[in-house]
Amino acid sequence: MSMNNNNASSSAAKDPSPTGLLGRALAAAAVLALLWVVYGMVAAGNPLWAVAALVIGGLAIWVYTASTSLAWRYLFPGVAAMIIFIAFPLLYTVQIGFTNYSASNLLTEDRARAYLLDQADIDEAHAMSYTVHRAGTQVRLALQSDVESGAQRWVSPPLDLSKPLPADATADAAAVALAPANASSEAELGEALDIRGVIALRDGLRSLKLQVPGGAVLAYAGLREFGPFTPVWQAQPDGGLKQVATGLIFTPDRDTGYFTNAQAGRLQPGFKVGVGLANYTRLFGDPDMRGPFASIFIWTVVFAGLTVVFSTAIGMTLAVLLNWEALKYRTLYRTLLFLPYAVPGFISILVFKGLFNQNFGEINAILDAAFGIKPAWFADPTLAKSMLLIVNTWLGYPYFLVLCTGLIKAIPADLYEASAIAGAKPLTNFFKITAPLIVKPLTPLLISAFAFNFNNFVLISLLTDGRPDYLNTKLPAGTTDILVSYTYRIAFTDAGANFGLAAAISTVIFFLVALLSLANLKLTQSNDQRKA
Template sequence: MSAQTTSSLTRHAVVAATALTLLWAVFRTYAANQPMWAVGLLALGAAALTIYASAGKNVAWKYLFPGVAGMLLFAAFPLLYTVQIGFTNYSSGHLLTEDRARAYLLDQREVDEAGAYDFTLLRDGKGGHRLTLTPADGRDGPALSTAVLDLNTITAESAAVTATLADTSPASGTPVDLRERIALRPALQALRIQTPGGAVLGYAGLREYAPVRPLWQAQPDGSLKHTADGSVARPNRDTGFFETAPGQTLTPGFKVNIGFAHYTRMLTDADFRGPFVAIFGWTVTFSALTVLFSTALGLGLAVALNWEGLKHRTLYRTLLFLPYAVPGFISILVFKGLFNQNFGEINAILDGLFGIRPAWFADPLLAKAMILIVNTWLGYPYIMVLATGLIKAIPADLYEASAIAGAGPWTNFRRITAPLIIKPLMPLLISAFAFNFNNFVLISLLTDGRPDYLNTKLPAGTTDILVSYTYRIAFTDAGQNFGLAAAISTLIFGMVALMALLQLRFMRGADANHNAKAPKR
């Protein structure tokens, strides 16, 4: 057999083994009640097999496929999944599917304490166990024992195991201690004990068995019937709850599609719209003012440090660049201490000079001013470095001609420096705006969105920006409303995408102008 034939057979064997493994993984995924994941896995695996199993074909795709697959898995899929959640009521009260919520309710049991029995767990010499039950609370009745049971083979996932009480003779064995009883609790919970009178006893505590009955019974139409009063709870697929006729809701709820309800709420619910619009306005204002202040300070320092007559310019540049070299979260926490109303150095200086101690974290206006001050400090070195490089690229003969004409520094900046650097700087300023639009770390570490608005349905802070507000809705003190948070995240994505398109347009415009002004050869 030739080496080429052997290689071909080996390749086909590897492809066949991979295909079988893929089919097994798809089947297991589908069996786990995840059909969409199964379809996605099948499509991605089939594409990979088609590309890499073909010898000498699709060479370009063999290099492109990992990047494309990574983009689909880690960029496109999370985005689409977030958008999908935004059309559901997914929250801490609606985590389950309807079937799982129904199964949870059907698993609920009611314990009859009046018929409880105290039990003693005995271990015989062969590793088995017996239970001896006596009526609790001093009730009259004989002590009953079970036959020897192998509790070690019963787990929490086991189907209910029934043991019959019939033996009234004294049970022999060694009583187990509390630690072993706790270790055997999953088996004891799965155990059902049949009394001579026909009652079924279930586990009711570390020392008790008692008659148990299910609270709800499944009906053919999918509803649930209460075993005590006969009331019926039906699934309401608009609210995501099982509800009785009088309107009582049963928890937990289940996830349902609610369409554009979250987006409609942003526009029509006055109690939600007020804080949301205020936070949206502050987000835009915060991002714009940060870019404005950082640009003004960074550009001014870049122009000043470009002055040839200034000594030690390199030292000044190094010192002014340090805020950008220090990790941002450290600088934020340092400023949080500096602005402390009672012990901060800033208030100590203001108190010594003017006799005032501003409440930086309690007053909404001062808190916003503090955020802008800190973010300007963190952002100006980036603009300074960019502007310095752009200024260095301006031909020196322009400034020489301006000096001959008698122009001053302000005229040079207004007529030469600013016009030549503003267009290449604009896409970077848009990027800075988009970054600050989602600057979660600053808000979270400095103010955590506080101080809060009063009398709102959902907790909202006066210094919250959209991303920190979304985080609070999804993960902290707003009931973990993942659906609403996903809808707001989708809105944020649309805004950032619009900014990215605007940035690309500016970049294309800057490139076109540069090419138009380039000398012809």
């Protein structure tokens, strides 16, 4: 059998038919395309991405051209997608958790240094106003310094500014030489462009450097002026930066990720460096952060747990009641009770946000008319948490209603008939027959629901946005925040975009959810073994 497979593969490789030639041509084209992509990534300064693309692309080409295993041709897309969309983001998030990556530390050290070295100040005293004139399909610039200084006008040769000049044309040695204006050159100038025409050539003007004979190199300083620029920073041999105006030396501090000076402090932007376990130490060791984090973690567990308890209790109760055959219009009741699950969740959440409005909501209008109270649902932490549980229970009970209805239908009717003969009451049937028979298959689903609500970001974000906030905290934290919304606020909103700290919290959440998934798997396996 093995010899037959080898012969088949070798004959396919040597197949001179048009189909075989087309296959080899497509494989060669795929290899060339892969090498082109990898080269582009390396040229863009992303060698790690290039290696990853080369490995995955090379495996794909091998699987679909040289591999003799048909199974891998079906499995490879799923395995590759799992690596790209699950494993890689997970490992990347974990890696970020060990860095100071944030809004202030986005760049690498080299890019942060290059950004600072590109900074320059215009010398306003020697700036020149300019006009742009048509010269056939090209343009010419006429520059005029301050009239009071007696400086003469300067004229450029014809230039093509329809597109930016190449990068090497921005060097001083390649600057366009200006010539003194005279009667002849003035006469050769065409009509001056209006401001709209100058704006259309702005990209070309920005890349233009002009050299005054015996003077400084002028660069674009706006729609009205060209002028000489003085660098703000000078590179130092040890990798530091010297401030030209003050002579201060800023050295790279690779512990904090900033160019620092003992007298002047640190420069922005900073750069990304590894900080080890600093984010985790801050998360669990900083008293000012440990307090909110511990409270948020406890509330996350309570929120997820109570949501599952309330939703299960209501859904199971309704399922038992709707299973009563003597009840009329059971189908209508099931349809009406299932509606909260059929309506998109974000719509229901926004509707409830209006219903719970303290001044104009219908819920407070009813409470005010009946009891003379208007609870501050969004301002009081306890009421806000109660509101979240109410809304989430409303959104979740139809799911358990459907589950329990199906499980109850699977219970043999003989058990209830025997119980009726024995004279058992409905509560006895529920606690002795219904609950024991549905709780085991329902347990893994309860754990899944707990894990889902553990990361129920949409409800928190749309209904309370984590508010009301804790006071006197280093990072913004809300009393109704759960871990995932707390992480989002740290990473993307009003906490300074601290991606490293947010990644550390995300890693903690991942391991917590992974433990829940493992428990779910164990319970599922245990139930399967009992059934067997």
